[in-house]
Amino acid sequence: MEDKILLAHGSGGKLAHDLVEKSFVKTLANPLLDKLDDSAVFELSGRLAFTTDSYVVSPIFFPGGDIGRLAVCGTVNDLAMSGAKPLYLSLAFIIEEGLPLSELEKIVNSVQRAAGEAGVKIVTGDTKVVPRGSADKLFINTAGVGVIPDGVDISGDKAGVGDKVILSGAIGDHGIAVMSQREGISFDTELESDCAPLGGLVADMLNASRNINCLRDPTRGGLATTLNELASQSKVSIRIEEKAIPVREAVLGACEMLGFDPLYVANEGRLVAIVPPEDADKVLKAMKKNKYGKDAVIIGEVAAKPPGRVVMKTVLGAHRIVDMLVGDLLPRIC
Amino acid sequence: MKYISEFRRSELAEGLISHIQHSSKTPARFMEFCGGHTVTIFRYGIRQVLPETIEMVSGPGCPICVTANADLDKAIALAQIPGVIIATFGDMLKVPGSRSSLEKAKAEGAEVYTVYSTMDALKAAADNPDKPVVFLGIGFETTAPTVAASILQAGEQGIKNYYVLSLHKLCPPVIRALLDAGEVELQGLVCPGHVSTIIGSHPWEFIANEYGIPCVVSGFEPLDILQCVDMLVGQVEKGQSKVEIAYRRGVRPEGNRQALKLMEQVFEPAPARWRGIGEVADSGLKLRDKYKSFDAEANFTIEPGPVVEPAGCICGEILRGVKTPADCPLFGKTCLPESPVGPCMVSTEGSCSAYYLYGEGLGG
Numbered sequence: 187m188e189d190k191i192l193l194a195h196g197s198g199g200k201l202a203h204d205l206v207e208k209s210f211v212k213t214l215a216n217p218l219l220d221k222l223d224d225s226a227v228f229e230l231s232g233r234l235a236f237t238t239d240s241y242v243v244s245p246i247f248f249p250g251g252d253i254g255r256l257a258v259c260g261t262v263n264d265l266a267m268s269g270a271k272p273l274y275l276s277l278a279f280i281i282e283e284g285l286p287l288s289e290l291e292k293i294v295n296s297v298q299r300a301a302g303e304a305g306v307k308i309v310t311g312d313t314k315v316v317p318r319g320s321a322d323k324l325f326i327n328t329a330g331v332g333v334i335p336d337g338v339d340i341s342g343d344k345a346g347v348g349d350k351v352i353l354s355g356a357i358g359d360h361g362i363a364v365m366s367q368r369e370g371i372s373f374d375t376e377l378e379s380d381c382a383p384l385g386g387l388v389a390d391m392l393n394a395s396r397n398i399n400c401l402r403d404p405t406r407g408g409l410a411t412t413l414n415e416l417a418s419q420s421k422v423s424i425r426i427e428e429k430a431i432p433v434r435e436a437v438l439g440a441c442e443m444l445g446f447d448p449l450y451v452a453n454e455g456r457l458v459a460i461v462p463p464e465d466a467d468k469v470l471k472a473m474k475k476n477k478y479g480k481d482a483v484i485i486g487e488v489a490a491k492p493p494g495r496v497v498m499k500t501v502l503g504a505h506r507i508v509d510m511l512v513g514d515l516l517p518r519i520c
Numbered sequence: 521m522k523y524i525s526e527f528r529r530s531e532l533a534e535g536l537i538s539h540i541q542h543s544s545k546t547p548a549r550f551m552e553f554c555g556g557h558t559v560t561i562f563r564y565g566i567r568q569v570l571p572e573t574i575e576m577v578s579g580p581g582c583p584i585c586v587t588a589n590a591d592l593d594k595a596i597a598l599a600q601i602p603g604v605i606i607a608t609f610g611d612m613l614k615v616p617g618s619r620s621s622l623e624k625a626k627a628e629g630a631e632v633y634t635v636y637s638t639m640d641a642l643k644a645a646a647d648n649p650d651k652p653v654v655f656l657g658i659g660f661e662t663t664a665p666t667v668a669a670s671i672l673q674a675g676e677q678g679i680k681n682y683y684v685l686s687l688h689k690l691c692p693p694v695i696r697a698l699l700d701a702g703e704v705e706l707q708g709l710v711c712p713g714h715v716s717t718i719i720g721s722h723p724w725e726f727i728a729n730e731y732g733i734p735c736v737v738s739g740f741e742p743l744d745i746l747q748c749v750d751m752l753v754g755q756v757e758k759g760q761s762k763v764e765i766a767y768r769r770g771v772r773p774e775g776n777r778q779a780l781k782l783m784e785q786v787f788e789p790a791p792a793r794w795r796g797i798g799e800v801a802d803s804g805l806k807l808r809d810k811y812k813s814f815d816a817e818a819n820f821t822i823e824p825g826p827v828v829e830p831a832g833c834i835c836g837e838i839l840r841g842v843k844t845p846a847d848c849p850l851f852g853k854t855c856l857p858e859s860p861v862g863p864c865m866v867s868t869e870g871s872c873s874a875y876y877l878y879g880e881g882l883g884g
Contacts, residue, residue, distance in 0.1 A: 429530060435524065435525060438524045438525065439523075439524060442524060444636075445868060447563075495879075500563070500564045500565045500742075501528050501529070501530040501533060501564065501742065502530065502533045502537065502564050502565055502566060502568075502569050502742055502746075503530070503533075503534070503537075503565075503569060504564060504565020504566065504567075504568035504569050505565055505568065506562065506563065506564075506565050506878040506879060507877070507878055507879025509876075509877050509879070
């Protein structure tokens with residue numbers, strides 16, 4: 187019979203120790219984690235960025251990724267969106283009793299691969315097991331710290347009139363890839379989640395220009411919600427061109443079928459940058475050389491009025507408001 | 521052929537827009553019957569690119585919006601019967617009835633499943649043999665055949681705990697009722713695309729022949745709508761009134777015979793209540809006697825209580841094309857997508873929702 191996670195795996199006793207040592211520490215090995223002290227102890231200097239996020243995606247495996255990769259990329263990207271170089275992550279599991287051990291191991295391996303790619307180390311962690319029905323298979327929380335290079339000052343309230351709005355690639359892949367696997371609505375698609383760590387892309391962008399004003403990853407709520415947040419924080423209007431926004435045909439098709447607008451569908455490996463016009467071309471050029479920014483495009487610019495609103499020029503040349511997402515489009519996509 | 525991006529190409533749109541602008545001389549009011557068309561029109565800003573000679577008004581073609589409060593109350597009352605599972609399309613959850621909504625009933629403990637297909641509702645019945653599963657049959661001719669198929673399948677598979685609350689509505693009779701009421705004068709009708717996929721274009725002939733109104737069946741992409749408007753303008757300028765199809769990839773004049781046969785087998789026409797319009801003869805569908813054992817109305821005692829209409833809401837007049845959301849004192853103030861007062865703000869195909877979300881005319 188297949189080995190499953192038991193309540194005892196979270197008890198702090200023998201089984202728990204075995205799980206931590208054999209499944210986690212062995213795979214995620216690094217000097218800070220290997221010490222197995224109560225805290226990871228390290229030195230850092232400069233301005234730090236610190237963030238946390240919890241991951242409850244369902245299903246836990248989806249085309250192009252899984253909850254482990256998502257838990258690393260999501261937190262790494264939150265650090266990167268502050269301009270920070272992501273360094274250390276914590277990793278906490280809440281596991282539902284009965285999860286096959288093989289699935290957990292697959293996810294830990296995926297965490298390690300994503301952390302390796304992102305250049306971060308998992309330095310501390312925790313495991314809890316809850317009775318069947320108290321969680322859905324596996325929830326993960328990660329927190330992360332990173333260091334912000336000198337001269338970098340990125341914030342959602344810094345978009346200035348005339349700045350260019352750059353999008354790093356096609357939108358909607360993650361949300362639709364996850365949706366395609368949902369019980370009750372599953373459909374065949376070649377789409378894969380765009381889930382990716384963006385620390386490297388941001389580093390390349392900052393090498394091209396330290397004057398980037400805003401960075402944000404359009405996750406839940408999609409591009410529309412991210413742009414609305416930035417417009418509202420900076421008290422400016424963001425003007426975008428529908429024609430310029432890349433959307434794959436498969437995403438368009440699935441959105442038609444499900445009644446969604448790709449502007450509101452989640453992404454996990456895309457970013458929006460707001461950059462002074464004189465620096466836009468060099469930032470764009472740097473992005474295009476990175477594999478996670480090769481399809482980057484300028485999709486619009488910042489204007490003064492109407493403040494707090496996003497206005498889109500449609501493919502017909504008309505204008506319309508792009509509002510925030512209301513309600514719940516895709517429950518639990520991250 | 522990918523069927524989506526080709527129908528959103530801006531260079532083709534420019535050609536159509538310019539043709540419409542040159543050929544339209546006579547002022548004309550066109551109604552898009554269908555809520556799906558309303559959404560496309562607002563999402564792409566089509567009203568902004570049409571010449572001043574053309575006025576577009578939205579019609580009652582949103583199945584959620586036209587469901588009368590009395591019928592919503594019935595659905596909610598059914599959900600509140602202990603042990604009953606309600607299966608419904610997601611749009612219905614938030615629609616406020618007289619006193620509650622399915623979403624609120626669910627929060628209070630009712631079992632409400634959101635499904636994407638009628639067959640998922642049937643599966644819920646097969647998976648829960650000890651509980652009655654009631655599918656809320658809301659929709660036009662587009663959805664009714666799939667509901668008919670689910671009933672026939674339930675019969676074949678011996679599933680005895682599957683029921684349908686049939687609130688289906690038929691489009692041609694309500695258009696006749698609107699035209700007979702004479703409140704809104706039309707020079708053209710954008711006929712619903714998906715409904716016509718099922719019923720064909722022939723059932724619209726009476727509008728062209730008896731009322732002299734040009735009719736063009738349209739698809740749902742921006743180029744479809746522009747082509748449809750162009751064809752309507754063509755008829756207006758030539759003084760013609762006939763039924764044309766601007767959606768050949770989806771609609772044949774005779775419709776989908778197989779789907780029509782299924783509908784005919786399971787349902788018969790019945791009077792139906794439309795929000796804002798009232799009862800219209802033969803504009804609804806009820807289950808034939810032979811299928812009574814699947815009819816929720818015949819098998820449950822439903823006590824919804826007295827009907828209360830939301831004060832100040834003008835959804836009814838908006839659905840008749842007499843007023844627009846901008847005329848409503850509640851619009852954008854107390855009636856918002858996150859706290860809707862009337863159904864036209866709830867449904868993604870509702871006029872108020874489209875007006876609000878796409879902020880027509882703002883920012884130009």
